[in-house]
Amino acid sequence: MNILGIGCHPDDLEIGCGGTLAKYAKQGHKVFMCHVANGDLGHKIFMPEELAKIRAKESEAAAKVLGAESICVDVGDSQVESSVKATRDKLVNVVRDTKADLIITHNPDDYMRDHMQTSELAYDASFCNTLPHLFTEAAETDTFAPLFYMDTLAGVGFIPTEYVDITDEIEQKLEALACHESQIKWMLEHDHIDFLDFVRTCSKYRGLQSSCEYAEGFRQYAGWPRFRTYRLLP
Numbered sequence: 001m002n003i004l005g006i007g008c009h010p011d012d013l014e015i016g017c018g019g020t021l022a023k024y025a026k027q028g029h030k031v032f033m034c035h036v037a038n039g040d041l042g043h044k045i046f047m048p049e050e051l052a053k054i055r056a057k058e059s060e061a062a063a064k065v066l067g068a069e070s071i072c073v074d075v076g077d078s079q080v081e082s083s084v085k086a087t088r089d090k091l092v093n094v095v096r097d098t099k100a101d102l103i104i105t106h107n108p109d110d111y112m113r114d115h116m117q118t119s120e121l122a123y124d125a126s127f128c129n130t131l132p133h134l135f136t137e138a139a140e141t142d143t144f145a146p147l148f149y150m151d152t153l154a155g156v157g158f159i160p161t162e163y164v165d166i167t168d169e170i171e172q173k174l175e176a177l178a179c180h181e182s183q184i185k186w187m188l189e190h191d192h193i194d195f196l197d198f199v200r201t202c203s204k205y206r207g208l209q210s211s212c213e214y215a216e217g218f219r220q221y222a223g224w225p226r227f228r229t230y231r232l233l234p
């Protein structure tokens with residue numbers, strides 16, 4: 001399958017489903033990691049233009065660790081809006097270009113607006129990719145890809161219905177997350193938040209719920225025609 005993760009910021013997919021993406025890649029699936037916002041506002045020292053470039057490079061390094069390909073839609077932080085046609089069409093093009101068979105994105109209800117708008121954009125794109133008169137660079141495809149929502153940050157308000165055992169991928173997930181040095185280092189040195197420990201803890205907690213050491217939790221979007229008769233998560 002072609003697996004497409006659509007996250008908001010450059011490190012969100014690593015946090016929410018990095019282990020699952022690595023597992024898909026190991027099983028021979030083609031994995032794409034698309035981030036919509038370029039992360040240009042998330043630092044106190046680097047200016048936006050420089051920061052966006054740094055974060056794009058960090059994303060490429062992280063995707064490589066997970067065995068995936070990085071795609072940047074390059075919308076500015078706090079400007080992710082599903083009502084903007086240009087952004088919607090860019091996402092449609094990503095779904096078409098990657099020929100996505102399965103999409104993972106943010107939960108519709110998460111802790112910040114850009115994440116929630118990204119979820120809506122992913123949902124829209126996973127339907128509109130089939131519309132023949134919606135013209136983008138890549139031609140339309142005929143798959144209504146099953147859509148999965150990944151965990152919220154710290155798992156707040158999110159009850160998974162499916163789990164993926166990432167015990168064998170946890171170190172790879174954290175290694176990918178560590179590639180986002182501009183965020184991880186900054187938060188540790190200046191805010192005293194060890195984000196690697198934060199994410200390990202969340203994965204361990206989901207593992208406790210699903211009888212393994214480390215896990216990631218998901219919910220599937222339940223609209224027509226997204227279900228299959230077999231398990232889609234690895």
Ligand SMILES: [Zn+2]
Pocket residue numbers: 008009012115
């Ligand atoms: Zn984010």
